[in-house]
Amino acid sequence: MSDPEENPKSNSNLIIIDYKSNVPLFGLDFLGVLDRATNVLEVKPITICNFHCKYCFVSAGDYDRNFSIDRDYLVEWIIKAIELKNCDDIEIHLAAYGEVLLYKELNELISDLRNIPEIKTISMQSNGVLLTKKKIRELENAGLDRLNISLNSMDENECADYCGVKNYNLEHLLHVFDLVLKSKMELLIAPVWFKGINDNGILDIIKYIKKVEEKGYKWPKLRLGIQNYLTYRTGRKIKKARMRDFKYFYKLLQNMEKEYKIKLRLGPNDFGIHKTTAIYPSVRIDDIRNVEILMKGRWRNEYIALFEDKWAVKVLSKEKIPLKKKIRVKFIKSSLKGNLLTAIPTIH
Ligand code: SF4
CATH class of the missing domain: 2.40.50 (OB fold (Dihydrolipoamide Acetyltransferase, E2P))
Structure with a gap:
């Protein structure tokens, strides 16, 4: 385990969590294997990001110290989790508190996971801009099934603003979408709807999806998963954007489904998610x-x-x-x- 103090925010100075560190990979929200009593295990291998989104609910990019998990150690804990869950249709969802494409051994990790018989689906959440033709082919060959990619507007300047970066190459990202659709993998485009801020952006994304559908890419190969904007005490927030309650949010989605003839309300059944044995500790609150x-x-x-x-x-x-x-x-x-x-x- 290295413990860099000099420049903890740089990639080369990541703190590596491995066997020597003795840090278990159950228990933390920002690192390791997260179970929510379903067949989906969220895996968080790294805490750095190439973006600094204004709406990032985990405040990635602001951490004083960043972490990455040794691949063998991570796989061992994922196997441990699967044994405890006693379930043979596990989905591994790679969803870092950061950008998972910055994890150095991502292809190898996915290949390792593909060899575990209980794992039926491997999906991954990304902002997508680091994807290239080569990387997409590598992920496909390693055995990735689905890419969830965030996109909050069809206007490049707005995207850059929301993502806290100077330049945002929307054309590149749209090319990435084409390449993913041509691969064996599924694509889920996942905008966050900041009501009153990116309303036009959301409509433009729906229109874009409708156009892509005309090329023959239909559900579930191509999905749109609009997310409600949620704020957390420790997360960053977009000024003037408000959280809406889920009932109201789903009503808005329902209206748009009718108007644009597109599926927008996604639930556990759409992803084959079901309840399973939970992995839980022996303590309760206040113990x-x-x-x-x-x-x-x-x-x-x-x-x-x-x-x-x-x-x-x-x-x-x-x-x-x-x-x-x-x-x-x-x-x-x-x-x-x-x-x-x-x-x-x-x-x-
Ligand atoms: S929202 Fe995602 S892409 Fe944006 S800073 Fe947070 S972790 Fe990175």
Whole structure:
């Protein structure tokens, strides 16, 4: 495990989580294997991003320290998760708190996963701009089934603005869409709808999809998954954009479905998602237990701790805690329907 302090935001200075680090890959929201009691396991191998989106709910790009998981170590924990779930139609959804294409061993990781019989689908979330003809072929050959790519407008300047970058090559991204559609993989275009801000952008994307459909690419090869804009306390927010409740959001989608004759409301059945055994820890909210501080987390006030030798816990503390120290913590996040753990110190 390397622990760079000099320039923690650069790619070469990623903190590598591997066997030596002793960090379990169950328990953290930003890294590892996340279970939500369904047949989909979300896998988060890296925390860096090439964008700095104004709406990023995980604030990627602002972290003081960034992480990447050793591939063998990650595969071992994914296998562990599959065994615990006792399920033979697992979907692995690669959805980093960052851009997964920046993960150095992505092709190899997908190939490894393809060889696990219980894994039936491998999908991936990306902003897409780093994709090239070669990369798309590599992902296809490695065994990727579906690419979910974000796009929030058909206007290049607006895209650049939302994504917090100087230049956004929309033409390149549309070419990427063509190449993905010509491959064996499915394509899901996933805009976020900031109501009142990118309304025209959403309509333009619908019109674009309708045109592509005319070339013969239909559901499920090509899907549009418009997402409701959600804000979180620790995420970045677009000024003037408001969160809408889901009932209202689905009503808007329903109206547009009728008007444009396109499927827009997507649910678990559309992706073969069903409930399964959950991977959950032995603690409940407000329980007080001992943990060992392993390392600092992404932020100044965040630590990664070890609990019961098999769980990573996010410990939030404004006060400095020495590494390797065993402390008492109170759990403030834990659930029977998933494997995330957050705690705060009782006394140091
Ligand atoms: S929204 Fe996605 S692409 Fe944008 S900064 Fe966050 S992780 Fe990166």
